Amino acid sequence: MSKEIVYPYIPNSAPDVKAAMLKDLGVSSVEEFYEDVPEKLRLKRTMDLPAPHLSEHELKKHVMGLLKKNSDCTEFSSFLGGGCYQHHVPAICDEVNRRGEFLTAYAGEPYDDHGRFQTLWEYASMMGELLNMDVVNIPTYDWTQAAATSCRMAARMNGRNEILVASTVGPDRHSKILDYCKPELRIKTLDRDHKTGQIDLDALQQAISENTAAIYFENPSYLGIIEDMGQEISRIARDNGAECIVGVDPISLGVLTPPADYGATIVCGDVQTLGIHMQYGGGNGGIIATHDDERYIKEYPSRLFGISTTDVKGEYGFGDVLYDRTSFGAREEGKEFVGTASALWGLTAGVYMALMGPKGMQEIGEGILQRVNYAILKLSELPGVKAPAFSSSHFKEFVVNFDDTGRTVAEINKALREKRIFGGSDLSQIFPELGNSALFCVTEIQNKEDIDQLVNAIAEIVK
Amino acid sequence: MSKEIVYPYIPNSAPDVKAAMLKDLGVSSVEEFYEDVPEKLRLKRTMDLPAPHLSEHELKKHVMGLLKKNSDCTEFSSFLGGGCYQHHVPAICDEVNRRGEFLTAYAGEPYDDHGRFQTLWEYASMMGELLNMDVVNIPTYDWTQAAATSCRMAARMNGRNEILVASTVGPDRHSKILDYCKPELRIKTLDRDHKTGQIDLDALQQAISENTAAIYFENPSYLGIIEDMGQEISRIARDNGAECIVGVDPISLGVLTPPADYGATIVCGDVQTLGIHMQYGGGNGGIIATHDDERYIKEYPSRLFGISTTDVKGEYGFGDVLYDRTSFGAREEGKEFVGTASALWGLTAGVYMALMGPKGMQEIGEGILQRVNYAILKLSELPGVKAPAFSSSHFKEFVVNFDDTGRTVAEINKALREKRIFGGSDLSQIFPELGNSALFCVTEIQNKEDIDQLVNAIAEIVK
Amino acid sequence: MENIAKHRVNEKGEPNLRRYHQARWDEPIIFELSNKDERGILIPEASQELKDEVGDVMAALPKSMRRNKPPALPEISQPQVLRHYVRLSQETLGADFNIDVGQGTCTMKYSPKIHEDLARCPEFAALHPLQDESTVQGILAIMYNFEQILKEISGLDRFSLQPGAGSGAIYGSASIIRKYHELRGESATRDEIITTSYSHPSDPACAKVAGFKIVTLPPDKDGYPDFEAFKAAVSERTAGLHMTNPEDTGIYNPDISDFVDLAHKKGALCFYDQANANGILGITRAREAGFDLCHFNLHKTFSTPHGCGGPAVGALGVTKELEHLLPVPVVEFDGEKYSLNWDMPDSIGKIRAFYGVIGAVVKAYSWAMSLGANGMKTAAEIAVLNNNYLMKKICEIPGATAPYAEGKWRIEQVRYSWENLTKETGITSEQIGIRAADFGVHYWTSHHPWTIPEPFTLEPTESYTKAELDEYIAIIRNAATEARNDPETVKNAPHNCPIHHVHHDPLDDPAQWAITWRSYQKKMEK
Amino acid sequence: MENIAKHRVNEKGEPNLRRYHQARWDEPIIFELSNKDERGILIPEASQELKDEVGDVMAALPKSMRRNKPPALPEISQPQVLRHYVRLSQETLGADFNIDVGQGTCTMKYSPKIHEDLARCPEFAALHPLQDESTVQGILAIMYNFEQILKEISGLDRFSLQPGAGSGAIYGSASIIRKYHELRGESATRDEIITTSYSHPSDPACAKVAGFKIVTLPPDKDGYPDFEAFKAAVSERTAGLHMTNPEDTGIYNPDISDFVDLAHKKGALCFYDQANANGILGITRAREAGFDLCHFNLHKTFSTPHGCGGPAVGALGVTKELEHLLPVPVVEFDGEKYSLNWDMPDSIGKIRAFYGVIGAVVKAYSWAMSLGANGMKTAAEIAVLNNNYLMKKICEIPGATAPYAEGKWRIEQVRYSWENLTKETGITSEQIGIRAADFGVHYWTSHHPWTIPEPFTLEPTESYTKAELDEYIAIIRNAATEARNDPETVKNAPHNCPIHHVHHDPLDDPAQWAITWRSYQKKMEK
């Protein structure tokens, strides 16, 4: 590699043009441009980095070689959920989100990036239909961010300093809320009913006070439980002047009541289930939604796009609503902060919703309910296996307790892996009170054979 | 499936719109549109076809399930060539050829499809540089078609009726030429020199006559041999009033002399090596090239695009050159026939050549020569293995004879497969005179380790 | 704020035309982007050790074969190569983008993206055709299964997927017909193939290449191939009959089997050009009409994308009697293993390299498997519904007609005529078409020669909504209206395309034509 | 035929402007495409047997939780969904398409397509984050290896790849700073973070979210953060210093380590916002300047595409001293196996779900591995060369200046000013930018507040050719010339974009704003 390399991604590393440009600037070497960097701050050696794979072929071989060391969920039959879900991703979702126009756009104007504005506005519009709410943000990072921001939005609105959080909130969300709300808000965990796994309404009544900025719960919860007392919970919140924040998996909303209908005032959630690959947990985008009420809208940190007219009759234009409320507009005087977020996944979720339509959403919801009920039914027939651990209705996920099998979840999952199955995720660390339990997830991509295979494999392992 | 299905690809299968359209036409059922189809010609039952996989997920599962039964050349180390080659395909080649604009365009006008005309014209232009020729067609199906058409072009030009074909021409090409030229031309095979594998010039001198429309040979030949007497061969052809047709693998032309430079008057070949995946042999596109001489140009059956001006100064426009010579223009009075061909692969080869540039083509050629020589060297050290079987220089491919190992190629290849290697293709059926031989192929994607692994594996097998 | 949507339709409830402009990038020729020493991609170098072992391989080449001047390809960095091509892509109007009903006979239906994913995965794309059969059981299964589907759709007995497109299949049929008669010792006397004036140009052209004389039947007054003319033409010299039904007019010929029967009586074989079978899937088949051979374009009826003009497959089917003549190899299944059968001594040989464009087979198979028998029939029926809807509306435009067979329904396409409009305004069909491009759609006239004056050919397929058909109609109606009220706008079209009116003279003038950049440079120097 | 290429440049040898028009599709809102009962995709049905076993699951749902009205999503067939989105894509100006030097501070460099292929293969895309570590050794290795690369580039000791973008990392740094002081019992007294007026808005904003008071240093007369002001501001109340270097002006602050040293002296931690480190790779590092924390935006320096605004990664690095505070989990390697370490009791907890946007890590790792140490340094150097070339040429345009530090070279970007042009012509920077869009490029002014009057910010990166830079300059020069000679053309821009001047009032008016279609429908009804 002694000969000078002209890098394919660096056109002006070609010697002649580089020399010509230097000459044009009256400079003898690029070194001169760095004259302001003091000697003591210089790195006086070549960075100590692995030798590069200069050719595309070798690079691909190297990276694919590493990736092939993974076993993925197309090779294994997976029952993992817990905040990241394997649903079918329609080919068109990928077709659209890999188009260079979208993939490599960023922060253009409503003119040159009209398509970006329209697709993201349409995303928000379709999400609004799923949620039955009029205002939806351009997605923030993920549900953890959306939940934490929802709490702070509530507190900003009512000036209170306490959030009541259901005990069945996802652990990542819980952790994020704790950190993110810390300077201003106390987080209290609400007890749950031991049998149903749902929020204990008495405990809620006792915990709520005039300090309560908001109640936050998820429906279906992290444990797959459908909370059916939403109406009551939101009434209690309302009666006490608190906001009712509900986190939701939008793929459930073809069959489940949207939180707004049972009184949620702020809704958060994640778009990953809507046409986005799991990507080792990198496919998230955080939904925040409210009604069209200025008090709420003013508190969003995210960008909100609005529709408008143009100088030409019949032409749609778009732009930012209340841009000045953002940190882009007002630095630290803005609401929290905004920056690069998860636009591409929002756009993709839009494509997904447009493909699915009302019927698709209903059918996928119903199909998941059927499969989950079937999985529960079959697992519950196994000796020593308690499925589900809670008596409520479930959507997509459910807890299975293995206490009476004499096997730990870790052991069972290891044995399942030998059969090319990823069993449910181990809850024993994050919900120790559930004992030796695992969270199983079933989606529309599992058919009867897949579930039977799981059940038979577990039967064999625990027998 | 008793409920009526609305197919995602068939919008007007939605019942209301279908009914409205039927009503608009005053028709009660689609059946009526078929009133001209006589009863006796009707299929009076439902077609007996497999139950469909209506959902995209199930379809994907079904087809991927079948495809996963294959073992492909990313899993196995492959030394197969013989007309289809595993080269590195730059990511951009796929990026461009899967863009919906190109992928789903067809036969638009030079206005709405300006980009298609320009890219294909640019393809021809770059191929012209590789070949050192001024006229290149919009690719026909593949090299077999290009070779057969080249023969008929020659015969139309000089009105003669015999083609002399080298004995080392690819078997598919040979078969195609036989069938395609049959009504008008006799095909005679030229002897080769037993030691070098190259055309025997004496035999050629003897075979050629005033009936000879053309000589056709390939360089490098199907057996990887570099014919180095091109100048003499073309002189003999010229002296006898015959055309000199040479088939060429364009990826060799960074280092090898283009046929035009040693007197070829018609050049044919295949674009597959230039950025197109193997696809089980489906990635071909047939090159035909000549000098800018009206006598030749009039004989092309393919479309030829030309550059032109437009009503706006400085604007490039494109269109068909001598359209009326084609069957589109003149039915059976046109030259052979034209239709859907291999445009997408031509376009892709254009992207490839643009990426490679002169240096890329030189380096890939040199790198292949190095690897081939190395593979020959190492294999030749194995007892009983004769590599190469011919004494000429080789590009990318070479014949290995295993007569003295006591093993058949089939046996050796079977043993190699167990080590996840695809050995050279068995020549014993198509070139029985070569005995128990195989055609090995080495490209830029093999490194020393891959070749060593092959050599060691064979060493073990034949020992 | 005003309601924007209310501007979508005019007072008559017709859609307002789109304010369309195609991307215009005014992109240079790729050679103009070249800068010395730039690289688009780097090549994997052989290791030093390997290089040391082999020495100077360039010097070792025979001198005559050492290229002495590097090819004058452009030198361009990767981002710029990409940018050039993606810009040019936006200047190309793929079917994904437009209401592509204007390329009649081409069956521009939707090509599902999932199929593209399937055909591009390494499990297929990285297969070498000479791999041992044991390692390609999956792809052989797909080829075999798809053949079974085509057999049921056509009623014929065996298919080759090898031909590289419809024309390749037509050529193959002619070659099989030739071989058939040859094996019967009749090749010397049977040297004619009869076809019709509305058949695709490849029907006569390919038959001619195979060595046959061509007899072309004119249309009768209703647009059908003239049966009387056929009776007069058919004889012991007739080797084959190449017919399409419906032809480009979209009119179904109810007497098709009479042609076939008579041809058979004279000892000829009958080939059914079913390049486009989109209107009759599950309705009527080659078998019932008595044909000996037929072909399907997978890039039409079976939805594989057209790729700017290929790659493609013309699947060629034959009856049992002709099976032994098909190109080699064919796929066999013994109930356990799939294999390639090369042992066919009577075969015409190869039509194309290896086994054909199998990527298109993967897509076509996926299409068939996503619809099944009912879905395919629905596709046909809706294609026909759409076509008749379009015909009604187009014929309501003053100046447009659908010649022949008045009052009859058409199958999947119609060849229309602007004869009246041209007489009235002087505006031609081609001009109307170029004006249509200003609104983002394609438009095709007809192959040559034009039997119908000022023709245009529309084929809506099943893939478009009623609203899209209405929009297309509005575009055509607008152009016809302009032909009367504002002919200059039509004559000076296109206005909203990447480029303007192209000068045609340089393309047919040997002194000016330039088929490559190098040629252009030379001619500009002069 | 005339030589077409000769029209490429004008008499002065400057490139003629492109005859550009962006695709304009005038596309309806997706709800307008809805037709009753159309389907975009079908859902895999559970088998009958399964359904029979479970019965009516809908009826079994708690009544309150059974959705009683289906969501009013549009009903659209698949080809139409695709067509809508691909059309809208053409109305979006991605970096693949344009000379994207006008989005200064965003580092719009080339995102190699090979990386996209790698991150989209199932071997990565189909990984679930809760898979057992033994089944994800490959991706953990990439995360670990990439962390090692970042450590060497920055000189810091440990990185988290979890933050969802630069702002997430800045927030994370503030949270770590908070926790650091908390563990030392100083959280009550250390409640200020100092930053500079040219830092990114997220620097103060995120620190504020973490509970800090913000102190913003003004620029001194040369545009550097004012060291005297810093001396006055820094105290025992100072928890942290958030600085960028170079700031958006592109001027390298040679006294950076003086700021750091003084902050350290007062017990504060120093965070280096290296969102964009593109000009200094291999030249100077956070370590040598003494920083305790820093972050890199993988969607800038490391080439991962911007995706219309994410997903992204802000890789957050710290010194050994702060390692224990990083978000959980971090990746460990014991020489044999890679694992996730959750056992970090002092951790600030989660910043984002799971481990971050690992797809971006795959791409960034690939970028680093395709260049190596020399290549990355070359990228930096050429980015800086391009920037200074651009600066020279832009400053030659009458009316344009590069305020501050005259005569000094800049690093990777420059904030320019049209103050003079605006005074002379009344045309503003924003108007110039919209006019630039008429030639197919982006243009960005600055974050708010505008410290430099009528600002614009250009950052050419290493990805563009000299010819492209010249074209961009010509576009800007043209707009400035028009501002003088033909101001109406500038004021009425855009002319060649998908839409025309957008009315801004409805966007800030509660009675009119409509953030969703349903809201718009309701407001239109009124």
Ligand SMILES: Cc1ncc(COP(=O)(O)O)c(C=O)c1O
């Ligand atoms: C009826 C008919 N036959 C044959 C063909 C030729 O098919 P291809 O273009 O695939 O060669 C076509 C295609 O236009 C056609 O419509």
Ligand SMILES: Cc1ncc(COP(=O)(O)O)c(C=O)c1O
């Ligand atoms: C210096 C600097 N810091 C922080 C950020 C914020 O990064 P992000 O948009 O990824 O949140 C940016 C991005 O514009 C930046 O340029």
